[in-house]
Structures are given as structure tokens and as C-alpha cells.
Amino acid sequence: MSLADTAPKPHDRLRDYLGADMEAVNSLIRTRMASEHAPRIPEVTAHLVEAGGKRIRPLMTLAAARLCGYADKDHQKLAATVEFIHTATLLHDDVVDESDRRRGRPTANLLWDNKSSVLVGDYLFSRAFQLMVECGSFRVLDILSNASATIAEGEVLQLTAAQDLRTDEGIYRQVIRGKTAALFEAATEVGGVIAAAPEVQVAALARYGDALGMSFQIVDDLLDYGGAAGDMGKNTGDDFRERKLTLPVIKAVAKADDAERRFWIRTIEKGRQEEGDLDHALTLLRRHGTLEETREEALCYRDAARAALADLPDHPLRDMLADLADFVVERVN
């Protein structure tokens, strides 16, 4: 094990640095997800909220605000807001994807039912809405309401784009912006806004969040095909089996000859998958170099994220955010 493997990861360093803030956020999350009248609500949310996600989004809001010199406490409410929105979308996503595992545990739709997941998701979203209203900033509300619309639109787009070989890179980028980058962007941007940071810093935070979110999702999609080297393990191949068009496949479809095109039509559009199809898909991705191209694209967003940080004040948190951008893409090296 090299020194690099034992060094604390950037999100752990962020969590240490922002320990007191993060404790307040966790306490807010516990208080606000409670419901006096409907005990099903805290049961479902506790299952998900306490399942040990990395809380990366609220960390970004806290980091953005502190980095810009914020000394008050409203950024904690915004961090909890962002985590509630994220949790609500996870609950609805698991219904839509008919998932049975999330973070290594059975999903809420499996433990309870789809109904509970839909309604508790709605409840968390309304709680998020109450929390952000309390912060008293119209600009924050504007950012978060626009992010919510982008997220919902991206989810619907993903649903209609699935299994459709006409899905191109533009549609893909819009889907992952909605699925991941929009909330990352809003999370960092509202941190700067609540800190009343200069416009150039607020814009830089938004650019950082967006680029980090884009690279994060592209890397995730790449890892589902075993990363740039295509090393398939037990946690790979889900997107192929679920017939999702992600960047490595979209790029391979664009370069496909007639026989390859028939393969993609059969496996993705018609969903008639047979033994060995995943291996053949990987062969095609390697043949056209699309895993490597996808990795290049993630690196571009990583560079954009790091470049955005240049407009922010020199600060230990800025260095951790830079390291976080590296860490996200290191997963595929």
C-alpha cells in the first residue's frame, strides 16, 4: 500500500475541517425529517439518511460558504436542504429504477413499498422547501427552484432516452446535468450567495460545482464498464443490462458499422440480451477507444473544476476542493 492510499481522502479532510458545522447539519436533518403524526416518515428517512452516504453535497455548501468568509449559521440550513433534496430524489429514483439495493442495503421501496417511497420523497422535498425559505434569500430560492426543475426535467429525459439509440452526447450531458451536476452546482453556488461573496466568486463556485458533478457522473458511468481499462468486476454491467445509454456506448454507437449497429439495436433497443453480450459490448467499446475517450472527457471537467477555483480566495478549503476534483477522477486510473 503506497503512502497515497493511506492519506485521508479529500472528503474526509473536508468533514474534519467542517466538523462542527457538519454536526449541526446532521442534527438539523434529524430534527426536520421527524414527523409528529406519521411515524412511517422518520422510519423511511432514517433508513436512507443514516445509511452512511458521504454527505458530499452538504459538505460542498458548507465549504463554499466558509471559504468565502461566512461566519453565521444559515449555510447549515442550506446544507440540510441540499441533502433533503438529494435524499428525496434517491427515494423517487429507486421507485423509477425498480432498484432493490442502495449503499449496500435493501432500498426503501423494497423494505416498505413504492407508495411510501413516493410520498416520503414528497415530504422531504417539502421540508427542504421550508428550510430554504427560512434563510430569507430570494436569490437562494431562485437557484434552488431552478435546480429542482433541471433535476426533474433531466430525470424525465433519462426515462425517455433510455433504450433509444438516437440518444446523442448532447442529450447525455443534459441528463447527467439534471441527474447530478445541477444539485452540485446549486450546492456550491448557494454557499457563496449566503456568504454574500463577490459575484466573481459566486460564479466560480457555480462553475466548480457543475464541473465536479459532471466529472463525477461520467466517472460513475465509466466505472460501470470497469473504468478506462474495462476491468469488469462484480459491480459492473448494470447500465448495459438496464439498457441505459451512457457515454461509452453513445460514442461506440456513433462509430458502429452495420453489424455493430445490429448488435446495439438487439441488446439495447430490443433488450434481447444473451450470454456473452456484455463481453462483446466491451470489445466494441475497446475497439473504438470510447472508454479512453470517456475518461478524457471526465479529465476535462476535472480541469474545469480546478480552473474555477483560481477565482476563489487562498484557503485550506480551496485546496481540499481542488483535491476532491482530482480524487473523483482518480477512481478510474
Next chain:
Amino acid sequence: MSLADTAPKPHDRLRDYLGADMEAVNSLIRTRMASEHAPRIPEVTAHLVEAGGKRIRPLMTLAAARLCGYADKDHQKLAATVEFIHTATLLHDDVVDESDRRRGRPTANLLWDNKSSVLVGDYLFSRAFQLMVECGSFRVLDILSNASATIAEGEVLQLTAAQDLRTDEGIYRQVIRGKTAALFEAATEVGGVIAAAPEVQVAALARYGDALGMSFQIVDDLLDYGGAAGDMGKNTGDDFRERKLTLPVIKAVAKADDAERRFWIRTIEKGRQEEGDLDHALTLLRRHGTLEETREEALCYRDAARAALADLPDHPLRDMLADLADFVVERVN
């Protein structure tokens, strides 16, 4: 046919009086439900939004604002907001209830799928959120975010209370407040707030909306057992078959002897319903006079709604709102 039967109904008179406003609201709804990128969204929403609902909630917002002398146009945005929230909850309700018909047409979850209903509901909710932020009133945001939380909490409570004979009148009232009255209340209250009406008028509008919503839902639940006379027709008995505990049954369970209790346990809790059970349930409701008691309760809320109007200015719209309160309960006479 008597004269009363041919006279225009109160909501039709409201719609005539507020014609120009309502046209603007309909145009806002069409514009804002559109999505450049995801054509599934307008397909699903058009199916529901244009299915010819009575648009009673947006009419109440418009009426409340105009009645308080409002001369600007932001009440139209709030009316569209309220209709979007309502439509979003209908989409999610149909998934939760596994419904196949709504307003005489197949539901969206049947025509498309549950996934589309969940995600398009989320989209409409986020659009509602954007619209209300545009109005620039924190008090409006506070009212609508609290209403959203009450709605979501009521829905979860309804889910867990279903099939549970311990459901009492207090829980029932909380469920229908969430299911119906909270949005009616918010719809009228924000109309007064946007008009900058005196506090006593804003409070009166909120009380009117709440009481109207409560009587509306109690009447709906009573009609499912054929009204106060228990005249069962083809559109009745759904709640019994779906094992929902509504007021007539809750009151009958409270008065049940041992044999009757065994009947309710078998049919509602265990769901082992047989031929003739609905008729027997009706016999029990009549025996204990619970249909008549339920009607009395709806009339109390009707009276409360009318009484609240006394604090509002003398105005043709005030008379229409009073008639609307009468009309709602006349359905069971």
C-alpha cells in the same frame, strides 16, 4: 327540473366573473408545463391538465385576491402554482392508489407508466416552486411551503392509517386536512396576502378555505356510501372495497358491538370481503346513524366557511364564495 337545477352553479359564476384572469392562468399553465427537452412532460400534463377539472383551487386564489381589491397580476401566477401543486399530487396519488381512472379517463400511470407519473409530478412541483418564487413574497412562500409539508404528511398518514381500525376521528381530520383542506386554505390565504389585505381579512380567507376544503372532503367520503340516505349507485363503495377508513365507518366502528367489530376486522383489517358485505356495512352505518352524523359534520364546516366570510368586504365574489360553500354540501341532500 326546478329553477334551482338550471341556475348556473357557483363555480361557473366564479369562472364567468373571473374570465379574463382565468384565461391568463390557463395560458400560464400551458406555457409553464412545457419542457423544451423532455416531450413526455407536456404529454402527461396535458392529459391531466386538459381533462376538464373544475379548476376550483385557482379560482379560489383569484377570487380571494380580487375580493380584497387586488389590481395587479401576480395572483394569476399563484393560481397557476396552486393548480400545479394539485396536479402533481394527483399524479402521485394515482401511483399510490394504483388507480386506473380519473375524471372518467384512464390515468397517466395507466397510459404511460408509474415512472412517468412520479417524475412528471416532481417536475410540476418544481415548476410550482419557480412560479411562487417569482411573486417575491416571503409570506406567500411560507404559507405554500407549510401547506406542501402538511399535504405530504397527510398522504403518508393516510397510507399508514388505511386498514387500521384504530384510526380515530382526530387522525381522519388530519388526513383530510392534508389531502384537501391544506391546499384550499393556502389557495385563499395567498390571494389575500398578495392583495396586501388587512390581517383580519387574510385570516378570514384562510378559515374559509380550510372549512370549505374540510366539508368538500367529508361530503366526498359520504357520497362514496351513497350520501346521507345511503343510496348506493354505480360510483359508490370504492372506499369500502379499498379498505379506507372514512368518517361514516370510523363512527360506526366506535359504536360497534362484538359481532359488528368482527365484521369490520374481517372486511377492513383483513380485507376478506364477500358478496353482500357492502350492503351489510351500509346497514351498520344506518343502524348507528353515522351517515346522518357525517352529514351534520359537513354542515358544521359549511357554516364555519360562511361565517368566515363575514370578515370580508361586501362584494359579488363574496356572495359566490358563500354559495360555493352551500353548493358543496348540497351534493348530499
